[in-house]
Amino acid sequence: MTIDAMPGQRFWAIIEEAAKSAHDPDAHMSALHGELTKLTPDQVASFQVAFMEHTAKAYTWDLWGAAFVVHGGCSDDGFEYFRYWLVSRGRDVFEQAMRDVDGLADLDPPTGPYDAWEFEGIAYIAERAWKDVGGTGRFAAGVGIPTLPDEPVGDPFEEDEDHLKHRFPKLWLRFGET
Numbered sequence: 001m002t003i004d005a006m007p008g009q010r011f012w013a014i015i016e017e018a019a020k021s022a023h024d025p026d027a028h029m030s031a032l033h034g035e036l037t038k039l040t041p042d043q044v045a046s047f048q049v050a051f052m053e054h055t056a057k058a059y060t061w062d063l064w065g066a067a068f069v070v071h072g073g074c075s076d077d078g079f080e081y082f083r084y085w086l087v088s089r090g091r092d093v094f095e096q097a098m099r100d101v102d103g104l105a106d107l108d109p110p111t112g113p114y115d116a117w118e119f120e121g122i123a124y125i126a127e128r129a130w131k132d133v134g135g136t137g138r139f140a141a142g143v144g145i146p147t148l149p150d151e152p153v154g155d156p157f158e159e160d161e162d163h164l165k166h167r168f169p170k171l172w173l174r175f176g177e178t
Helices: 008-019 023-035 041-057 062-070 078-088 090-098 100-106 120-132 162-166 169-175
Strands: none
Touching: 008 023, 008 041, 008 078, 008 090, 023 120, 041 078, 041 120, 041 162, 062 078, 062 169, 078 090, 078 120, 090 169, 100 169, 120 169, 162 169
16 A cells, blocks of 8 residues: 655645744754644655655755755765655645755854754654554554655755855855855
8 A cells, every 4th residue: 555645735735834943953853743733644654655755855956055065965865854844844845945055145044952953753653653642563564655766856065165056056055154
């Protein structure tokens, strides 16, 4: 049995309710867990499919370049955690970043244990909630988690100061090295 993604409106409502605690990563994860434990196991799995679909949609060179500028470098794992963070911020932030990545420069400063726009821990909350509401077997079994393409979508960025300044002017002004 394959589980489809949760409809967007419901998915974003859950994300945004949890994001009210975004000032503290632990409180944010706790709030998301609380929202997810109001659902059935299949609904929690459906939420996770939607979460992963959005992180896959954000698998773009533009967003990787933005994360590179914001963090002064960005590994594969760091980019994955950046995409988790981006989805965790809610629909408006996510959609704005998908339209105009340089607009991320207008967001509040990074917060969290490492002052980074990364949020690895949020990726594990749905599985924990699924178990807490009676999910049995393997969480990933039957869940239609999208696979990423071999390369991000779009034109690759160059790890060159002049290129980054030109491609991400607002982000470079705020976060780039001078």
